[in-house]
Amino acid sequence: MAPxxxxxxxxxKGLRIHDNPALEHAANGCxxxxxxxxxxxxxxxxxxxxxxxxxxxxxxxxIRFLLESLVDLDASLKKLGSRLLVLKGEPSEWDIxxxxxxxxxxxYYQALDYKVKNYASLAGIEVFSPVSHTLFNPAxxxxxxxxxxxxxxxxFLKLAGKPSWASSPLVTKLNSLPPxxxxxxxxxxxxxxxxxxxxxxxxxxxxxxxxxxxSEALRRLRDSxxxxxxxxxxxxxxxxxxxxxxxxxxxxxxxxxxxxxxSRYFYQCIQDVQKNVExxxxxxxxxxxxxxxxxxxxxxxxxTPNFEQMRGNRICKQIPWNDDDExxxxxxxxxxxxPWIDAIMVQLRKWGWMHHLARxxxxxxxxxxDLFVHWEKGRDVFERLLIDHDWAINNGNWLWLSCSSFxxxxxxxxxxxxxxxxxxxxxxxxxxxxxxxxDMPKEYIYEPWTAPLSIQTKAKCIxxxxxxxxxxxxxxxxxxxxxxxxxxxxxxxxLNGVASNxxxxxxxxxxxxxxxxxxxxxxxxxxxxxxxPK
DNA sequence: GGACCGTTGGGTGA
DNA sequence: TCACCCAACGGTCC
Numbered sequence: 001m002a003p004x005x006x007x008x009x010x011x012x013k014g015l016r017i018h019d020n021p022a023l024e025h026a027a028n029g030c031x032x033x034x035x036x037x038x039x040x041x042x043x044x045x046x047x048x049x050x051x052x053x054x055x056x057x058x059x060x061x062x063i064r065f066l067l068e069s070l071v072d073l074d075a076s077l078k079k080l081g082s083r084l085l086v087l088k089g090e091p092s093e094w095d096i097x098x099x100x101x102x103x104x105x106x107x108y109y110q111a112l113d114y115k116v117k118n119y120a121s122l123a124g125i126e127v128f129s130p131v132s133h134t135l136f137n138p139a140x141x142x143x144x145x146x147x148x149x150x151x152x153x154x155x156f157l158k159l160a161g162k163p164s165w166a167s168s169p170l171v172t173k174l175n176s177l178p179p180x181x182x183x184x185x186x187x188x189x190x191x192x193x194x195x196x197x198x199x200x201x202x203x204x205x206x207x208x209x210x211x212x213x214x215s216e217a218l219r220r221l222r223d224s225x226x227x228x229x230x231x232x233x234x235x236x237x238x239x240x241x242x243x244x245x246x247x248x249x250x251x252x253x254x255x256x257x258x259x260x261x262x263s264r265y266f267y268q269c270i271q272d273v274q275k276n277v278e279x280x281x282x283x284x285x286x287x288x289x290x291x292x293x294x295x296x297x298x299x300x301x302x303x304t305p306n307f308e309q310m311r312g313n314r315i316c317k318q319i320p321w322n323d324d325d326e327x328x329x330x331x332x333x334x335x336x337x338x339p340w341i342d343a344i345m346v347q348l349r350k351w352g353w354m355h356h357l358a359r360x361x362x363x364x365x366x367x368x369x370d371l372f373v374h375w376e377k378g379r380d381v382f383e384r385l386l387i388d389h390d391w392a393i394n395n396g397n398w399l400w401l402s403c404s405s406f407x408x409x410x411x412x413x414x415x416x417x418x419x420x421x422x423x424x425x426x427x428x429x430x431x432x433x434x435x436x437x438x439d440m441p442k443e444y445i446y447e448p449w450t451a452p453l454s455i456q457t458k459a460k461c462i463x464x465x466x467x468x469x470x471x472x473x474x475x476x477x478x479x480x481x482x483x484x485x486x487x488x489x490x491x492x493x494x495l496n497g498v499a500s501n502x503x504x505x506x507x508x509x510x511x512x513x514x515x516x517x518x519x520x521x522x523x524x525x526x527x528x529x530x531x532x533p534k
Numbered sequence: 535g536g537a538c539c540g541t542t543g544g545g546t547g548a
Numbered sequence: 549t550c551a552c553c554c555a556a557c558g559g560t561c562c
Contacts, residue, residue, distance in 0.1 A: 418545090
């Protein structure tokens with residue numbers, strides 16, 4: 001009998017056994033299968049210029065989550081008679097005839113996969129790269145829309161319709177996998193620990209409460225959907241962003257990000273629940289609606305050149321944001337002086353996750369609501385710290401929240417004081433993430449600077465010493481933001497109204513001049529104190 | 535050119 | 549808890 005080909009299954013996202021068409025195809029009828037994960041220097045290269053050790057792009061929490069996911073994947077592969085090969089070198093001696101990996105839409109992978117496919121084609125290697133990370137193939141949606149991605153959720157829904165696989169079973173269960181072949185001189189390792197990747201051990205205090213991996217994802221999924229009424233009545237905007245002991249959402253986002261959980265499997269599970277109840281909520285607010293948001297942003301991100309930046313981004317308003325690193329640092333390091341904002345930023349740093357509406361609060365505050373700092377700066381901080389960071393979704397939401405695209409009602413600003421109070425009048429969330437304020441009476445906990453000195457003394461928290469004074473006055477800052485946005489929108493109208501390139505460049509110059517003349521934002525006079533969240 | 539809509543605003547008054 | 553106003557955006561549809 002002629003030997004079958006050797007296959008290489010290249011894991012990137014899609015860190016799972018269930019609903020994994022690339023793995024199925026790789027395993028099908030081959031002699032040897034090499035399941036490989038490459039520690040990608042693009043993500044792992046340490047950079048002393050950044051504010052923390054480890055990779056330039058990913059914080060400790062997400063890397064830990066990734067490594068836990070790899071350990072779990074390795075364990076699952078071992079149960080099937082295989083194992084995960086964590087690779088640092090070139091697998092040159094393996095005589096691979098078939099290369100399988102999940103299709104990726106992010107620009108980085110698009111460029112990488114283009115090269116890989118070219119190389120494979122020259123080397124006579126079959127490539128199988130199925131779309132299985134998202135519900136739909138973004139390219140199909142864009143084609144249906146005449147070559148451009150839909151820019152509203154509703155038009156996306158119409159174009160997308162019901163996925164073709166919605167009612168058919170997903171790929172079969174793997175019972176076993178072919179053995180691993182001769183490994184040769186290739187440098188192979190076990191799944192590393194975070195210290196081996198250049199991260200410092202910061203102690204349990206800073207570590208996320210969420211564990212990575214497919215097993216945990218499936219456990220969490222079962223747990224989330226066992227309450228059928230909860231699934232059927234899910235309405236995202238009604239969720240409580242301050243709930244932290246029992247979050248108001250599923251917290252399946254990090255598992256979807258790494259593909260520990262298949263979005264298609266999740267879709268089918270929700271669908272099964274909905275079939276068996278009398279009535280249920282609908283997109284955009286329903287649980288299924290949340291999954292569709294993910295696909296919406298993947299589609300727009302895939303079909304929009306320069307999606308991750310303002311300049312050269314067709315769908316992004318050109319806005320003369322401030323370049324104020326002090327304000328950015330205050331926001332990033334949870335010392336804006338607004339407890340609601342700072343508590344959310346501490347949760348981000350410690351947990352790598354916070355409720356969607358909490359993200360709205362801090363993103364609005366940093367950009368169009370108060371500080372008028374560029375959304376790309378906030379995007380970078382989220383990219384580093386979120387365990388569920390997802391390129392398309394993160395950029396999409398920052399475009400949304402900064403009123404740069406998708407959403408334009410810039411008068412609707414989240415109050416850094418009353419928005420949180422509405423959900424959590426006693427300030428339990430603030431007390432938990434900002435223990436320095438734990439004894440502040442609830443009357444003052446959202447605005448501690450208004451507390452009489454006697455109260456501050458009694459609460460063992462003097463504003464300006466133990467906790468910062470507010471970096472801006474919300475009333476005047478938000479007013480100023482609205483004015484600047486109205487002005488920028490006016491300029492953008494003109495920008496879009498001109499046909500010739502010359503005119504366009506002229507207006508761009510005008511915008512840039514405006515940018516440089518823009519006065520620094522008015523701030524309450526105070527020295528930013530050095531303060532770090534405990 | 536006008537009506538209507540848009541995942542999740544704030545504030546007031548009943 | 550809900551209705552209503554505030555002020556008012558762009559996209560879409562007619």
